[in-house]
Amino acid sequence: MYVKICGLRDAATARHAVASGADALGVVMSARSPRNAGVGEAAEVVAEARHGGIDAVLVVDAMPAVRAAETALRLGFEVLQLHGDYDAADFAAAQRILPRVWRAASLARDPGLRAGDRGEERLLLDGAVPGSGAGWDLSPLAPGTALRARIGEGWVLAGGLDARNVADRVRAVMPWGVDVSSGVEREPGLKDPALIERFIVAARGAAGTEER
Numbered sequence: 001m002y003v004k005i006c007g008l009r010d011a012a013t014a015r016h017a018v019a020s021g022a023d024a025l026g027v028v029m030s031a032r033s034p035r036n037a038g039v040g041e042a043a044e045v046v047a048e049a050r051h052g053g054i055d056a057v058l059v060v061d062a063m064p065a066v067r068a069a070e071t072a073l074r075l076g077f078e079v080l081q082l083h084g085d086y087d088a089a090d091f092a093a094a095q096r097i098l099p100r101v102w103r104a105a106s107l108a109r110d111p112g113l114r115a116g117d118r119g120e121e122r123l124l125l126d127g128a129v130p131g132s133g134a135g136w137d138l139s140p141l142a143p144g145t146a147l148r149a150r151i152g153e154g155w156v157l158a159g160g161l162d163a164r165n166v167a168d169r170v171r172a173v174m175p176w177g178v179d180v181s182s183g184v185e186r187e188p189g190l191k192d193p194a195l196i197e198r199f200i201v202a203a204r205g206a207a208g209t210e211e212r
C-alpha cells in the first residue's frame with residue numbers, strides 16, 4: 001500500500017512523515033489552498049523526501065501545465081499531480097518536461113473518466129473538492145463492478161480519509177495507494193504528527209502490508 005501525505009510545508013513535519021513510513025510527500029501550490037506552499041517551503045519538503053528516498057509530488061490545480069512541470073523539475077520533484085481542467089495536450093506537454101505526471105479527478109465531476117485517458121502515470125480518485133476533507137461514495141468502485149473494470153487497479157484513493165476510516169475504505173475498494181491531507185491535520189493547513197503516524201499504520205494494516 002503506497003501512502004502519500006499531502007499538503008506539507010516544513011522540514012520537521014516532512015521528516016516525521018518519512019520516518020513514519022510515507023511513500024510520498026505532497027506539496028500544494030494553489031492560491032485557494034490553506035496549504036499553499038512557497039518555493040522555500042517546497043524545497044524543504046523535497047529535501048526531506050530525497051533524503052528518505054521517497055517521492056516528492058508537486059500538486060497544482062490552476063497553474064498552467066508547462067509552468068507547473070518546469071517548477072517541479074527546478075525544485076526537484078519526481079512527480080507532478082494535476083487537478084482539474086487539464087486536457088491531454090496539457091499532460092503531454094508536462095510529460096515532455098517531467099515524465100511522471102499524475103491525474104487527480106473526481107467521479108462526481110467526471111463520471112465517465114477512464115484510467116490512462118490523459119496518458120498519466122497514475123490516476124488519483126478524489127472527492128469533488130480537493131483538500132476539503134469530504135468523503136465520497138465508494139460503492140460503485142467495489143471490485144467486480146463495471147466502473148472498477150474501467151478504472152483498473154493502479155489508482156490512488158483520496159478524499160476524506162483519516163486514521164479512523166482508512167482501514168474500512170481500503171478494504172472496501174482495495175486501491176493501489178491512498179492520499180490524505182485534512183485527515184492528518186489539527187486545523188486546515190496545520191499537520192498533526194501523531195495523526196500522520198496513525199494514518200500510515202492504519203492504511204498499511206488494512207492492506208496487510210505493515211512493512212514498506
Ligand SMILES: O=C(O)c1ccccc1NCC(=O)[C@H](O)[C@H](O)COP(=O)(O)O
Pocket residue numbers: 006007026028030032033034035059060061083126127129130131132133134158159160161179180181182183
Ligand atoms: O489540499 C489542498 O488544499 C488542495 C488544493 C488544491 C488542489 C489540490 C489540493 N489537494 C490535493 C490532494 O492531493 C489532497 O490530498 C486530496 O485532495 C485529499 O484531500 P483531503 O480530503 O483533505 O484528505
